[in-house]
Amino acid sequence: MSGGVQLENANPVVFQRSLDRMLTASEEDEDVHDPIDDREIFDLIRSINDPEHPLSLEELNVVEQVRVQVNDTESTVSVEFTPTIPHCSMATLIGLSIKVKLLRSLPERFKIDVHITPGTHASEEAVNKQLADKERVAAALENSSLLEVVNQCLSSRTF
Amino acid sequence: MKEALSLVQRISAHPDSRCWFVSWSPNGALLASCGGDKAIRIWGREGDSWICKTVLQDGHQRTVRKVAWSPCGNYLASASFDATTCIWKKKNDDFESLTVLEGHENEVKCVAWAPSGNLLATCSRDKSVWVWEVDEDEEYECATVLNSHTQDVKHVAWHPKKELLASASYDNNICIYKEEDDDWECQATLQGHTSTVWSLCFDAAGERMASCSDDRTVKIWKECPSENGQGNLSWKCVCTLSGYHGRTVYDVAWCELTGALATACGDDAVRVFKEDVTASPDEPVFSLVAQATKAHSQDANCVSWNPKEAGLLASCSDDGEIVIWRFKEEEEELD
Numbered sequence: 001m002s003g004g005v006q007l008e009n010a011n012p013v014v015f016q017r018s019l020d021r022m023l024t025a026s027e028e029d030e031d032v033h034d035p036i037d038d039r040e041i042f043d044l045i046r047s048i049n050d051p052e053h054p055l056s057l058e059e060l061n062v063v064e065q066v067r068v069q070v071n072d073t074e075s076t077v078s079v080e081f082t083p084t085i086p087h088c089s090m091a092t093l094i095g096l097s098i099k100v101k102l103l104r105s106l107p108e109r110f111k112i113d114v115h116i117t118p119g120t121h122a123s124e125e126a127v128n129k130q131l132a133d134k135e136r137v138a139a140a141l142e143n144s145s146l147l148e149v150v151n152q153c154l155s156s157r158t159f
Numbered sequence: 160m161k162e163a164l165s166l167v168q169r170i171s172a173h174p175d176s177r178c179w180f181v182s183w184s185p186n187g188a189l190l191a192s193c194g195g196d197k198a199i200r201i202w203g204r205e206g207d208s209w210i211c212k213t214v215l216q217d218g219h220q221r222t223v224r225k226v227a228w229s230p231c232g233n234y235l236a237s238a239s240f241d242a243t244t245c246i247w248k249k250k251n252d253d254f255e256s257l258t259v260l261e262g263h264e265n266e267v268k269c270v271a272w273a274p275s276g277n278l279l280a281t282c283s284r285d286k287s288v289w290v291w292e293v294d295e296d297e298e299y300e301c302a303t304v305l306n307s308h309t310q311d312v313k314h315v316a317w318h319p320k321k322e323l324l325a326s327a328s329y330d331n332n333i334c335i336y337k338e339e340d341d342d343w344e345c346q347a348t349l350q351g352h353t354s355t356v357w358s359l360c361f362d363a364a365g366e367r368m369a370s371c372s373d374d375r376t377v378k379i380w381k382e383c384p385s386e387n388g389q390g391n392l393s394w395k396c397v398c399t400l401s402g403y404h405g406r407t408v409y410d411v412a413w414c415e416l417t418g419a420l421a422t423a424c425g426d427d428a429v430r431v432f433k434e435d436v437t438a439s440p441d442e443p444v445f446s447l448v449a450q451a452t453k454a455h456s457q458d459a460n461c462v463s464w465n466p467k468e469a470g471l472l473a474s475c476s477d478d479g480e481i482v483i484w485r486f487k488e489e490e491e492e493l494d
Contacts, residue, residue, distance in 0.1 A: 108457055108478065111406065111425070132373070133329070133355065134458070134477075135224075136311070138177075138195065139240050139266045139284070142221050 007052055009084045015061045017046070035072035036106070042068050044105050045079065045098050049153045051090050060084055062094060067117060075109040077102060082117040091121055095131045096140065097153040163449035164431060164472075167483040168209055172200055178475035180225045180461045185232045187467030192481055193223035199237055199247075201254070202481070209483060212252055218245045225269050230276045238270040244281050246299065260299055262289060273317045273324075278302075280324050282312035288326050288336070290343055307334045307345040314358045319415075320365040327356035333370055333380075335394060347393045351378055357408065363415035367443075368394065371408035376401040377422060377432075379443060398443050403430060406458075412472075414464040419486060420445065421472055423459035428452045429474045431486055449486060456480075 021039055026032050042065040046058035057063045067080035079098055083091045099114045106112070114131050116124040130136050141147050172178050173194035181192045190202040190209065199215040219239035227236045235247040235254060242263050247254040264285035271280050279291040279299070288305040311329035318324070324336040324343075333349040333356055354373035361368050368380040379398035406425030413420050420432040431449040438444040455476035465471035472484040 129329075129355075135268070135313075136284075138222065142240055 008088060008090070009052065012053060012055070012060050012084050014055060014059050017056075017058055018065070036070055036077075037072070038065055038068045038070050041070050041077055041079065041102070045101055047156065048094075048097050048101060049155070051093055051097075051149065051153055057081070057094065057098075063098070075107075076111045076113070077106065078113045078115075080115060080117045082120045086120060086122050088121065091116060091123070091127050092130060093149065093153070095127060096137065097150050099131060099137065100141065100150055101154055163487050163489060164429065164451050165485050165487070166451070167471075167485050170202070170209060170481045170483070171479060172202075172211075172475065172481040173198065173479040176479050177457075177477040178460065178479050178481060179222065181463050181473045181475045181481055182226050182228060183463055183465050183473065184228050185230055185466060187465045187471075190463075190473055190481070190483075191226045191228065191235060192475060193226045193237060194475075194479065195222045197221060197223060197239075199223055199226055199235070213254060215247065215254055218247070218256055219243065221266075224267065227270050227272055229272045230274055234272075236270040236272065236279060238267040238281060240266040242267060242283070244270050244279075248297075257297060258299055260291060260301075262301060262304075263287070268312060269314045271315050271317055273322065274319055275322070278317075278322070280315040280317065280326075282315045282326055284311040286310060286312060286328075288312055288315055288324070288334075290324070290336075303343040305334075305336055305343060305345065307336070307348065308332065313356065316359055316361060318365045319361055319363065323365075325359055325361075325368060327359045327370060329355045331356060331372075333359060333368075333394075349380060349394050349396070351396045351399075352376070355407075358410045360411055360413050362413045362418070367397075369411045369413055369420055371411040371422060373407040375404045375406065375408060377404075377408060377411055377420070379445070381441065397441060398445060400432065400445055403432075403447055404428075409459065410461045412462045412464050414469070415466060416464070416469040417486075417488065419448075419464075419488075421462040421464065421474075421486075423462040423474055425458045426452075427455050427457060427459060427476070429454040429459055429462060429472070429482075429484065431472075448489070451484070454482060454484075 048057045069078040102112045115128040173196050176194050176196035178194040193199045201213040202209045203212045219241050221240035223239045225238045233249050237245045244260040246257045248257045263283035266284045269282050282288045286308050290302045292302045308328040309330045314327040326334045331352050334345050335347040337346045352372040356372045359370040371377045377400040378396050380394040381397045383395050404424045410423040422430045429451045432445040433448045435444040457477035462474045470486040475481045
């Protein structure tokens with residue numbers, strides 16, 4: 001490795017990816033409405049790239065299916081994410097990437113709440129407040145350089 | 160509860176974008192809207208329906224967050240995420256850009272004209288509130304920069320009767336400013352909300368103020384003499400409306416004609432509250448008298464009462480739509 005950039009978390013713990021979803025007969029039936037469930041949300045966010053490492057948020061255990069809560073009838077989604085270290089300066093960026101991915105993928109009726117797993121970050125209240133403020137999120141996404149970084153996290157990688 | 164809020168018209172105002180704000184002109188004939196598409200639209204009545212009269216497209220480089228009419232109705236100010244405030248002059252059915260106010264370091268969140276028409280206030284994510292003076296030659300000059308908040312300032316509003324300014328912030332506080340000896344200063348900091356205060360407004364007489372917040376409540380504040388009796392006035396919270404709103408309350412508007420209080424909420428609903436006449440003015444009680452639970456298909460961002468036509472209410476939403484409502488007061492039932 002070159003002597004240049006210092007990574008914040010040089011040796012992250014890497015987790016195994018979960019298997020592909022097994023489709024049931026009801027889910028394959030075009031005429032039956034499929035409510036959006038936790039697994040579907042998790043499938044949307046698991047491959048988001050970490051801004052620092054060539055790994056996905058799932059592989060770093062930043063997102064886990066058990067920390068996703070969806071209520072299709074009430075149109076609410078709640079995602080808890082766990083930064084790899086308590087002073088991670090990328091926490092807001094990671095949260096923003098998750099939020100943007102869901103905003104772009106889900107029907108407009110959904111209310112999306114993204115916050116840090118309680119007790120896992122030094123500035124979790126401040127980060128959570130920013131992520132919950134839609135005016136701040138909208139203004140941030142009008143910033144082309146920030147939008148570029150977010151889009152890079154959301155781009156799919158070829159393996 | 161009886162449905163006292165009925166839909167007059169639903170307008171697709173800012174297609175493929177969100178509508179952030181709506182504001183009636185002082186004579187009640189026009190409605191200005193603005194949104195994420197960087198445009199301002201002016202709506203007017205033609206027969207029974209509201210149609211788009213003008214589109215102001217090239218005034219800003221980014222989202223237009225709020226618009227405000229001057230008290231005379233001849234000027235329109237627009238506040239944008241591009242850090243500028245544009246002043247437009249009305250020329251028949253069109254508007255031309257008169258001047259652009261610069262100075263804020265980042266997104267301007269609000270602009271408001273004082274009732275005198277000589278002062279303008281703006282606020283921004285840069286945590287400051289600016290007061291601008293306008294002279295007869297249509298020249299704008301910054302009179303003061305106020306740094307009383309510790310975070311993003313979301314909204315500013317002028318008192319209807321005296322030269323007093325209020326601001327609402329992401330720091331959960333409300334600040335009140337007054338001019339003392341040619342200098343503007345923060346007179347009071349009102350604490351009480353437990354999260355971002357998104358908006359505030361005064362009642363017609365300026366005796367009370369309503370504020371709304373991300374903490375899902377609306378608070379009513381009343382001016383009262385301060386404890387040390389030195390003639391300085393402060394504001395006390397005399398009522399909190401909680402349990403009515405499912406999510407962040409983005410806007411609150413007090414009707415100067417009827418005293419009704421409308422709110423716009425992140426749970427897609429528009430609600431109207433009225434004060435119980437029997438309660439004491441120091442301990443007011445407000446009841447929910449009407450609500451449209453699915454007013455919009457997404458968050459409601461703004462509500463605005465028509466200043467001349469009692470009961471006419473406009474709301475707008477993240478879904479890009481404006482809705483015009485008619486709120487009918489319940490008639491007393493005679494036994």
